[in-house]
Amino acid sequence: MFDKVLVANRGEIAVRVMRACEELGIDTVAVYSDADKDSGHVRYADEAYNVGPARAAESYLDHDAVVDAAKKADADAIHPGYGFLAENAEFAAKVEETAGVTWVGPTAESMEQLGEKTKARKVMREADVPIVPGTTDPVSDPEEVEAFGEEHGYPIAIKAEGGGGGRGMKVVRSEAEVEDQLDSAQREGEAYFDNDSVYLERYLESPRHIEVQIIADEHGNVRHLGERDCSLQRRHQKVIEEGPSPALSDALREEIGEAARRGVKASDYVNAGTVEFLVEDGQFYFLEVNTRIQVEHTVTEELTGIDIVKYQLRVAAGDELDFAQNDVELEGHAMEFRINAEDAANDFAPATGGTLDVYDPPGGIGVRMDDALRQGDDLVTDYDSMIAKLIVHGADREECIARGRRALAEYDIEGVVTIIPFHRVMLEDDAFVAGEHTTKYLDEEMDFEAVEDAQEKWGSTQSSDGDEETVEREFTVEVNGKRFEVDLEERGAAAIPAGNPSSGGQKPEPAGGDSGSDDAEIDGDGERVTAEMQGTILDVNVSEGDEVASGDVVCVLEAMKMENDVVASRGGTVTQVAVGEGDSVDMGDVLVLIE
Template structure:
């Protein structure tokens, strides 16, 4: 077994991996960006190294920086968690080539084979795993989309080879949309996965999203740990996951599990992974009815890493998946047979995102956890990296914690979930806890008849607003009675390694900011033309302003000064929370100012375009 593992991630998954390491006596190393210097995963680790500024590309995605931190710390393994570099075959290959450091995950070759969706489809087809009708080679031009539509009909899904979770996927509902959606999918694939290749699939209108957890070792042993139902999604992003699926018969469940094992074995896969499938739902199915073995199911993709929702399977099986990732990476053999795997009861995971569900799930732009009191009791698990008083870091993902509830059956699990969510006390930031409580009163979810389209197409938004009003918590900080207490944190880095000093003084004056000190304590000067770091954009054009509705990065600017636009025209493409968001014109007119450029970072309320 390893002596010291560097966790190349942040947040709750970094803490989750570190806890598994502690359980088997392995020391841990955290890496952190400037934005995360006080983060929970940094506090939890045995030692921590700064790897760069807040921007992920310069810190958590910096291949050499992460590997160099492992060398400095003397780590003999790197665990990537999920997200960031977890499915980056190039990075995995670099770690494999680093003397004395082991990659905790599948081989770089397997990641290339299964991470690129067209190659994965070929592999599954050869293993007799059903695949959705589509292409197995990258799309070369918009004419390819037209030809596919003529053969298979519309709608068509255009998917990025390196994509996942809906990122890099665009839906074409008619020939007229093909060119625009193809360009958008290619751009998103390049931006997120450094791979602009895309492929085509027939788009299934009413699917369920079923995934199978795989564990495999270096000795040829492949096990599946049952399935998870991830059908409750918003814009292809999972919100609630559960297992077993409330919609499948045991026969269909086992058939899908065998298909996943065949696929893993054919690909020579080892370590943890998830084989995802789409199952065609029967729109006439009533609650309590189940989908039998005659139901069509199709391979979707392989996630060559640990999943956010792996916790559901752990609660059902008692198997510590992260611990087995470490054991497999250190060349240990799986000690259980497929027949030993039994699913006990029912488990559900609720993603606790810092978002306002009543405001189109807009992510929080800041805040402090004035109150943080997670639930407890039998059958309740919380994975997080937070503590009361922490500032919310908004530079990355919006998920701050995960609530996992287990019961003897689905009915008990949902009842226990209602209790646990009611106990979850978070104040200072918005969360989607009210949304989760609404789902536990929702007929479709409770009946298990929901599909991946349910939240986007069928859920009444007024019900979400009512839930937020009924169960939402305060997001504004109360005046503190300790205003005369000044806490000063000093972080010293020596060769990139972190050392901290914390001082708390009562009755002390606040330290002057650098800018104020440089100007004799006076006001910070306004730069000529434009804005300072905390100021507002100078609006020079005449007309109405179009502002950013959330924090993000500008991916594309589609207009220039002098352009004529119509209502609904896309002005700017804004990336926020790993999703592309089209900023459209609400009225027609002439563009008199474009205040942003490609790759600019913007905050909520920043002016993007002015239209007269």
């Protein structure tokens, strides 16, 4: 077994992996960005290393920085969690090539084979696993999409090769949308997965989203751990997951589980993974393989009693699975509620800040919390909006729902907007309680008036930014003859004496330091198109002098892993463009001036 594992992630999944390591007697190493220096995963780890600024591309996604941190810490393994580099075959290969460091996951070759959707479809088709009609080679030209539409009809799903969770997927409902949606899917694929390759599928109108958890070792053993139903989604992002699925018969459940095993075995896959399917009218179709641990792995752990993360580590260390397929039994029913810092009553808009003035999670029998928070923490808005996960387990689905109602009512959060009120509404919703919802239910059928009422009744509001001034200093200290550079931070107090320029000391800087930004000056009295949330500019659609109409898209803003069109509220002439592709912006920043 490993001596020390670096967890190349943040937040609750990093803490989840570290807890498994601690139970196995393994030391843990955290990596963190400047934005996360006070985060829970940093507090939990045995040691921690800064890997760069807040922007993920310069920290958590920086291959060299993460591997260098592992070398500095003398870690003998890297666990990627989910998101960030978890499905990056290039990074996996880099770790595999690093002497003395083991990659906790499938091989880079397997990740490339199954992580790219067209390759995965070929593997599954050869293993006699049903697939949705679509292309098994990438497409790059609008004419190819139009030809597919003529053959199979509309709507068509354009999907990024490396995509998942709805990112990099666009739905084309007519020939007129082909070019714009193809460009958008390619742009998201490049932005999120460093891969602009896309493929096509027939778009199923009202499917259930079913996924099968698998674990495989290097000795040829493949086990499936049952299925999870992830059909409750908004904009293709899962919000509640459960297992077993209320929509499957026992016969169909067995058929899907064995299809997942068969496909994975044919690909020579090793470690944990998830095979996802769409189910419609009693038929199931392969969707994709997630070559990593899933957010909702907790549901399967509650049903089976199997610690999937521990088995990831054991398999990576070369151990053989110590249970047979017939040993896997699903007991009762489990649900996971994603606690996102979003306002469900406002189209799930991400929170723009806040402090956890109160954080009192639920407990009791059948209740599990996966989080990295503590009371007093500031909300970090630079990354994913999910801040915690609540998992409940009961003897059957009815008890599970009742336990979920009780746990959500107990969950006390103040100072940060969350979707807890939304979850409480869903556990009273007729379609969800009956298990009749599909992946389209939230976006196309549900009446959100009850959510708006629940947000007023039970929801917390964003706390105002703290008034305390933060003073940071750099010191050089000497311990037992060895020099160290130390950063010291003090809040709500007078500036720390550090000398003055005339005495060789450092001159105090403003709290928080220099932002390093060269904000463009906005000159004019026209309409100021501003950012509605913090994020990154993916694309700028206008130039100075362009004529725009009300509703025209002026730029595309990525925030919380979602692509958002920024539109002009009135027509006019663009007189100034204040941002460029790749720029980071804050809420309220002026993007474009129109007169």
